[in-house]
Amino acid sequence: MWIDILLLAELARGPRHGYELRREVEAATGHGLSNNSLYPRMRQFVDSGAVLRSAEEQEAKPPRHVYSITDVGRELLHDMLAELPEGGADQSREFHARLVNFAWLSPEEQLVVLDAREQALVINRDRVAALAAARVEPWSRRAFDHGIVRIDADRAWLAELRVEILRTAGPSDPRSDEEYR
Template sequence: MSIRTGLLALLADGPRYGYQLRSDFEARTGATWPLNIGQVYTTLARLERDGLVSRAGADDEGRVSYAITPEGHEEVRRWFATPVDRSTPARDELAIKLAVAVTVPGVDVAAVVQAQRTATLRALRDYTRLKAGAGTGDRAELAWLLVLDSLVFAAEAEVRWLDHVEARLARAAALPVPATSAPDRERAAQAGEPVR
């Protein structure tokens, strides 16, 4: 999610200063993606520079509130109307780790998969407990439940994918190993790796 448009959408509810925006953002997302207050104020400065927010005054303590402009409302409308782009997937550290692990000699890929499965199942259990304890009393709780649902579904999908990885590794292990060329055998022997 774009922090920029998320904060802008919060300002559509009314003027706020930076700490209020950070608190509202974290409350609506269950603090799943905590924001650094410096990031909030840097984002507000950029939004102001781009004409999407303007300063709405300061309170008695000197905190400057920001209000959304008509251009900002249009930006939020476009954001909500535009589907999230899935054509460029986000980097998935686990997929990268496993892709590299299967190519690096000496890595026990099955152990990597099992360690991740254990961690993912633990996270899934924690998310499920949080869901059980959450109410549906107001919009903020509903927002948090939607985030929790997303985390649960992502964890469940990851466990299914890890099962698939294990099955694929088992099928690959059953395939005949191609003969190693003489230069490759020599390099493997020098590295202390098994030669096939």
């Protein structure tokens, strides 16, 4: 789903033809996006009314298709960003696709996404800690301990993001900074 988010977010910045879309998403993610995955997705977006496709004439070449997002597509993008499903919360790409587009979400919605990620990290940390405790081989133990350190660093970073959101949200937000320290 993270690729869908990035495609719609790119279209929300302005109309693009397929090659531009692919190039922008690949540059942002370092992940190759083949025509066999891009164009079926775009066809689904067009069929659902989330994206419009128009032909742009080119001199001495066949017309190229230009895609633009619709109001339905903006609503779909918002809904996809605001919801981090349980299975996706422990996936870095799913989380980061939402995080880089947090400007589309209200502070309350941003906090919901951070909370889902935090829950996934806590579960993962407990799992890795149990594995580390069961290992006596030094290399296995070191690998698991390193995983715990990385998870703890991610959780500390989430706490910083949460505080920043709460500070910028203003007094209308029911949560306080102290609640998340």
